[in-house]
Amino acid sequence: MLINKMNKKYGWVVPVVLLVLVNVLASFVYVRFDLTSEKRYTLTSGTRSLVKQLDSPVEVDVFLKGEFPSGFRKLANSTADFLQLLKRRERIGNSISFYIST
Amino acid sequence: MWSVCKKELRQFFSSLTGYIAIVVFLLVNGLMLFVFPDNLFEYGYATLDRFFQLAPWVLLLLIPAITMRSFSDEFRTGTFEILQTRPLSRWQIVGGKYFGSLLVVLIALLPTIVYYFSVQSMASGAGMDTGATIGAYIGLFFLAAVFTAIGICASSFTSNAVVAFIISIAACALLYYGFNAISVLAADSGGLDYYIEMMGIDFHYRSISRGVIDSRDIIYFVSIVVVVLSITNRNLIKR
Numbered sequence: 225m226l227i228n229k230m231n232k233k234y235g236w237v238v239p240v241v242l243l244v245l246v247n248v249l250a251s252f253v254y255v256r257f258d259l260t261s262e263k264r265y266t267l268t269s270g271t272r273s274l275v276k277q278l279d280s281p282v283e284v285d286v287f288l289k290g291e292f293p294s295g296f297r298k299l300a301n302s303t304a305d306f307l308q309l310l311k312r313r314e315r316i317g318n319s320i321s322f323y324i325s326t
Numbered sequence: 327m328w329s330v331c332k333k334e335l336r337q338f339f340s341s342l343t344g345y346i347a348i349v350v351f352l353l354v355n356g357l358m359l360f361v362f363p364d365n366l367f368e369y370g371y372a373t374l375d376r377f378f379q380l381a382p383w384v385l386l387l388l389i390p391a392i393t394m395r396s397f398s399d400e401f402r403t404g405t406f407e408i409l410q411t412r413p414l415s416r417w418q419i420v421g422g423k424y425f426g427s428l429l430v431v432l433i434a435l436l437p438t439i440v441y442y443f444s445v446q447s448m449a450s451g452a453g454m455d456t457g458a459t460i461g462a463y464i465g466l467f468f469l470a471a472v473f474t475a476i477g478i479c480a481s482s483f484t485s486n487a488v489v490a491f492i493i494s495i496a497a498c499a500l501l502y503y504g505f506n507a508i509s510v511l512a513a514d515s516g517g518l519d520y521y522i523e524m525m526g527i528d529f530h531y532r533s534i535s536r537g538v539i540d541s542r543d544i545i546y547f548v549s550i551v552v553v554v555l556s557i558t559n560r561n562l563i564k565r
Binding site: 236239240242243246247250251253254255256257258259260261264265266294295298301305308311312323 | 368369370371375452455456457458460461513520532533536537538539540541542545546549550552553556557560
């Protein structure tokens, strides 16, 4: 009776907890496939070992924001993409931080 | 399940709803990409990036319009009782409704492949990055899958279609862009903003639409769809 009532009221907790759990677990074990033709979003082994050797947090300030001609807009987008990639590679995401400002 | 799905599809295309939704989607995308100022030709690069930036916002309005009636109309007209007496489990009903609406969205997305071929034929040099475009379409598919699940869920809360429409727009917008906006507020908290951003759809969508298929992003999208549909399932128990 009580369990039934609890189930009715808090039954949504179980899927939400599972959701968080599954995603946290997935963040440790993952595979990725870079479909771009020149593997643009995959770090080369050289870059990877360089990032691993960093002994202090790195802050990157990018001054690329605002109304640009298309060439610079593309540059701004791919800069942000690359920094995001580095950050995600780091897992903790703490040792590299970046700001894009005008 | 497939009979429910088929019935949903037939319902969309026997009335004007399905056609209008698809035509509006293609019209808005076509105009923004090829006609209005700041279009693809002025951009000067052979990419469909702008389409993949714009499409989520159009889908944000379009998908709730497609899904708003799926359960709420059944509740309002009382046909849900009839559906319940059928030899179908609740999950089959939810799944049928879900895939029916998702198919309409996919039919709307299908003609946009023409954009790919037209940009490809205009490109000089190496042309477009086919792999990246395929990745972006996979991202768009998962985005549509999440929005559809949210729309179905919202319509299972209420018997009023307009209320369902507004709830699902708000929920989709919150999940798509809301977390991004919150993460900007927490910008100086050292790492926290990154995790908040990670909770939103936009983070994962952008990651896939560059052309990188990452298991983390796929699991994120699939798990959200499953959880939202299980909430829908629970709503049906109460009816």
